Amino acid sequence: MTQPQPQPAQQSLQFQCPQCGGEMIFDVTAAGLKCKYCKHQMAVPVPPGAQGAREIPLREGYQRAPRGLGVATVSFQCRECGATVSTAPNERTVTCTYCASHSVVQTQPDPNMIQPETLIPFRVAREKAVESFKSWLAGLWFRPSNLKSMAQLEQIFGVYVPYWTFDADVHSQWEAERGWYYYETETYQEVENGETVTKTREVRHTRWEPAWGQRQDRYDDVLVCASKGLPEEMANSFATFDTTHLMPYAPGYLAGWRAESYAIELPAAWAKAQSTVENGQQSKCRGDVGGDEVRGLVVRNQYANETFKHVLLPVYVAAYRYNDKPFRFLVNGQTGEVRGDAPYSWIKITLAVLAVVAVIVALVLVFGGGGGGDSALLLPSTHEAAEHVRRVGA
Ligand SMILES: [Zn+2]
Ligand SMILES: [Zn+2]
Structure with missing residues (x-):
């Protein structure tokens, strides 16, 4: 049974x-x-x-x-x-x-x-x-x-x-300019001890070339x-x-x-998931371009097999x-x-700050009151604080 x-x-x-x-x-x-x-x-x-x-x-x-x-x-x-x-x-x-x-x-x-x-x-x-x-x-x-x-x-x-979680296959086509660094020796003039001297230095330039490519990626459980x-x-x-x-x-x-x-309804959540995916593809494609520098990267994404789950x-x-x-x-x-x-309790923070100031004032009164060498032990800022307090108190 x-x-x-x-x-x-x-x-x-x-x-x-x-x-x-x-x-x-x-x-x-x-x-x-x-x-x-x-x-x-x-x-x-x-x-x-x-x-x-x-x-x-x-x-x-x-x-x-x-x-x-x-x-x-x-x-x-x-x-x-x-x-x-x-x-x-x-x-x-x-x-x-x-x-x-x-x-x-x-x-x-x-x-x-x-x-x-x-x-x-x-x-x-x-x-x-x-x-x-x-x-x-x-x-x-x-x-x-x-x-x-x-x-x-x-x-x-x-x-x-x-x-919401989303899965999808993404096919990305990209175009960009790929930059390669090269160095040239340049001569220049400088005044040294009143005399004009000729010197050389290495200067970096970038050579740009067109680049394009494509890639295929799968995204699993993109959470929104x-x-x-x-x-x-x-x-x-x-x-x-x-x-x-x-x-x-x-x-x-x-x-x-x-x-x-x-x-958040499904279509709005899918739009959020897509921007996560697109940011991911943008940096993956940037990595694919290669070279020393990348500019003008344009990525076009096509989605396939998009599925969703509603999860708790x-x-x-x-x-x-x-x-x-x-x-x-x-x-x-x-x-x-x-x-x-x-x-935060601003009253407590203010009280704590006042307590620190009170301690500094007490130190100034005890050690700084006699003047002369002793006051050199105190930081200038504590002097200022003490003076400020005195002025306020006056
Ligand atoms: Zn029972
Ligand atoms: Zn509420």
Whole structure:
């Protein structure tokens, strides 16, 4: 007899335990579903008809790609940063996962959203992410004192961040001018001790010749972040994911976690990927030209076999606000790598600067007050600082 499979409950991202009927969530240590109550574990069920990871041809595939997350979810859209994040229906959220804004509204998930093809499951446990957050906070200098209480530890969430990846064959034809250096001995005159003398020197010239060629390259998994919640530079500096560990998408991986819907549509993402590819081809062709110098390089690219995948990548996000500005702390859910930004406290910095000035003034008063040789030990700038303070104080 086969074991009953946990079924996605109606209108939810929940999976029911076949043993006790409790809620199952995707557990990092078990790398599978685990019951919150009886601790029963099982592999993430593969949805019937799932084809596993595959690349979808860009043109026709866009029309035929499967839609939705495979289970119904509750979504919250942030009016401030624009991110739409899905949660389990028993999880209510009043703030945005990415920017901690309170302007979140519940929305229906877009049924036309292209379904993720693959994902990297969370491998870093939540406790580990919280620990990283704590030690990151402890290591900050000159930060507002209430930051630590504002950045509440329970406000760290595991979110699957949407990305597009593209594969393509590129055929590049290039034209350029190739420069070769050559040297000529030149004579010149110089006045030395009132006499005009003739000297020689080596002068570099460049001989230019026309050059052209072609090359064929293949691009694999060019990543484009499709998140609206993560600022682009933060998402790009954070793209240290090992995409060789991508797993075929199954809704079970999302049980107990959040997922953002992509906010950058496929055509816009493909345009971004193309500029990455074109920059790559430009420098490869430049290398092909050879010679000592290259000028007037023109590259024409033709694409073939363009395919895409919609992938979800695991990130822990702790978002908090300071003076109504959002700040974020991130942990890569696959590698544990950490990124964060935090406000500076100008009051603390000013106090620290004043403290340094006070020490210098004290030193000047103690050692510099007598005048004469002793003051030579002090740097001129400390004299100036002391004088300035005295003038201000007068
Ligand atoms: Zn159970
Ligand atoms: Zn937001």
